[in-house]
Amino acid sequence: MMHPALALAAPARQSAILIVDDAPDSVGLLQDMMRQQGYQTFVASTGKRALDIAQRVQPDLILLDVRLPDLDGLEICRRLKRAPDTAHIPVIFITECGETDDVVAGFDTGAADYIAKPVRMAEVCARVRAQLRLRSSSDSQKQQAERLQLVVDGMDEGLMLVDASGCIAFANPASEGFLAQPRNLLVGRPLYDLLEPPAAHDYAAFFANPSNEHAAARCRGTREVLLRQPDGALRAIDMGLSPMAGDETLFVILLHDITHHKQSETALQHAALVDPLTRIANRRHFDAFLEKEWQRAIRNGQPLSLIVIDVDHFKGYNDSLGHAAGDTCLQAIAEALQSHAMRPTDLAARYGGEEFVVLLADTSAANAASLGETIRAHIERLAMPNPRAECASVVTASVGVACIVPTLFDDLRSLFISADRAMYEAKARGRNQVVMLQAGTTLETVRGGRAP
Numbered sequence: 001m002m003h004p005a006l007a008l009a010a011p012a013r014q015s016a017i018l019i020v021d022d023a024p025d026s027v028g029l030l031q032d033m034m035r036q037q038g039y040q041t042f043v044a045s046t047g048k049r050a051l052d053i054a055q056r057v058q059p060d061l062i063l064l065d066v067r068l069p070d071l072d073g074l075e076i077c078r079r080l081k082r083a084p085d086t087a088h089i090p091v092i093f094i095t096e097c098g099e100t101d102d103v104v105a106g107f108d109t110g111a112a113d114y115i116a117k118p119v120r121m122a123e124v125c126a127r128v129r130a131q132l133r134l135r136s137s138s139d140s141q142k143q144q145a146e147r148l149q150l151v152v153d154g155m156d157e158g159l160m161l162v163d164a165s166g167c168i169a170f171a172n173p174a175s176e177g178f179l180a181q182p183r184n185l186l187v188g189r190p191l192y193d194l195l196e197p198p199a200a201h202d203y204a205a206f207f208a209n210p211s212n213e214h215a216a217a218r219c220r221g222t223r224e225v226l227l228r229q230p231d232g233a234l235r236a237i238d239m240g241l242s243p244m245a246g247d248e249t250l251f252v253i254l255l256h257d258i259t260h261h262k263q264s265e266t267a268l269q270h271a272a273l274v275d276p277l278t279r280i281a282n283r284r285h286f287d288a289f290l291e292k293e294w295q296r297a298i299r300n301g302q303p304l305s306l307i308v309i310d311v312d313h314f315k316g317y318n319d320s321l322g323h324a325a326g327d328t329c330l331q332a333i334a335e336a337l338q339s340h341a342m343r344p345t346d347l348a349a350r351y352g353g354e355e356f357v358v359l360l361a362d363t364s365a366a367n368a369a370s371l372g373e374t375i376r377a378h379i380e381r382l383a384m385p386n387p388r389a390e391c392a393s394v395v396t397a398s399v400g401v402a403c404i405v406p407t408l409f410d411d412l413r414s415l416f417i418s419a420d421r422a423m424y425e426a427k428a429r430g431r432n433q434v435v436m437l438q439a440g441t442t443l444e445t446v447r448g449g450r451a452p
């Protein structure tokens with residue numbers, strides 16, 4: 001259905017009638033009739049003048065006597081219909097009663113109707129009204145079509161019409177942007193050619209057999225698809241498909257941009273995995289990453305190492321310098337850790353309050369212990385004074401390191417338990433040091449990384 005805004009009629013105005021006749025009595029009569037009906041009238045007694053007035057005042061209708069002194073009415077009508085400015089103005093011929101040839105010739109030249117003399121008021125008025133109504137409805141149809149064209153050309157969504165074989169029959173300007181190619185290259189191509197699988201297969205199946213319920217269920221309505229652009233780039237969009245109302249051989253395709261939606265989806269996914277204070281991975285991200293790397297280590301028979309870092313006497317730091325300073329301190333430590341997790345298979349994360357972890361895939365116990373020591377020294381080198389620390393004058397951390405070559409029989413938690421036990425052993429030994437424990441072994445294997 002047409003949107004009400006598109007169907008707005010032009011403001012009503014008085015219709016203008018041009019009367020072309022050289023007989024003063026006849027002109028007077030017609031003029032009176034038209035004025036009584038509320039129309040504005042113009043009069044021309046010659047053909048030349050009629051053409052001139054028609055062009056300049058653009059009347060809504062012309063009452064034209066067939067017999068005129070200079071040009072005959074048929075010739076005037078022909079000229080009116082030839083000129084782009086006047087071709088649309090309906091012409092009603094006035095003929096002598098019984099002049100059938102005039103009537104036929106009049107219609108041939110493009111006249112809309114005829115009235116036979118002697119004219120009768122009711123008939124003239126009825127025929128004029130009918131032509132004006134027709135004219136106004138064709139004008140408003142034209143206006144509606146123009147407005148629709150403006151909407152289709154100006155809309156942000158891509159709009160295409162696809163025929164029953166799935167080929168594009170029409171594409172609006174926005175479609176060019178979505179598909180990164182001019183419309184003339186789109187028209188005639190199968191819609192599914194522009195899509196990535198699995199959507200491409202679904203739409204090909206649908207157009208091969210639109211009554212296939214399975215394919216129809218997947219293609220009708222709106223779904224997210226990947227468009228393939230000529231340079232191979234893929235663009236995710238929402239694509240809507242619906243049959244064109246009243247024409248089962250055409251389908252309307254709407255392409256809707258979801259870049260913002262995708263960006264915020266990605267941003268949300270990212271936010272869900274990042275610790276808001278330190279901007280490094282959070283515990284949720286770490287747990288998922290550990291699970292993945294654990295399985296990979298089992299498959300590859302490679303060692304997996306975990307470093308647990310717990311800030312020493314951090315309560316004292318907060319109590320003496322304030323919570324905001326504590327936050328800044330945690331940020332500096334996170335940045336230091338991040339700088340040591342360089343490989344794609346390394347992950348530094350804030351695991352809780354003042355506890356951090358670093359997971360290192362394919363890393364031996366010795367290398368992990370060495371990195372643990374590098375991290376400990378880095379934190380100490382940050383030289384953030386901690387007035388309440390008992391083990392040093394600056395912020396330090398106790399570091400526990402564990403390593404395992406996991407098998408299907410191992411429990412993922414054992415790596416964490418070992419690293420935590422090693423970290424607590426580092427605390428117990430006086431803090432600011434590294435202790436390593438091979439997963440599954442006893443504390444006898446604990447090795448001090450550095451003396452306090």
Ligand SMILES: Nc1nc2c(ncn2[C@@H]2O[C@H](COP(=O)(O)OP(=O)(O)OP(=O)(O)O)[C@@H](O)[C@H]2O)c(=O)[nH]1
Binds near residue numbers: 310352431
């Ligand atoms: N500023 C700040 N402090 C935090 C945050 N998360 C945890 N903390 C503080 O970290 C402190 C941890 O204190 P404790 O668990 O007693 O440990 P500690 O003082 O570091 O002592 P040891 O671990 O035994 O060396 C607490 O005071 C928490 O309030 C945070 O996001 N910001």
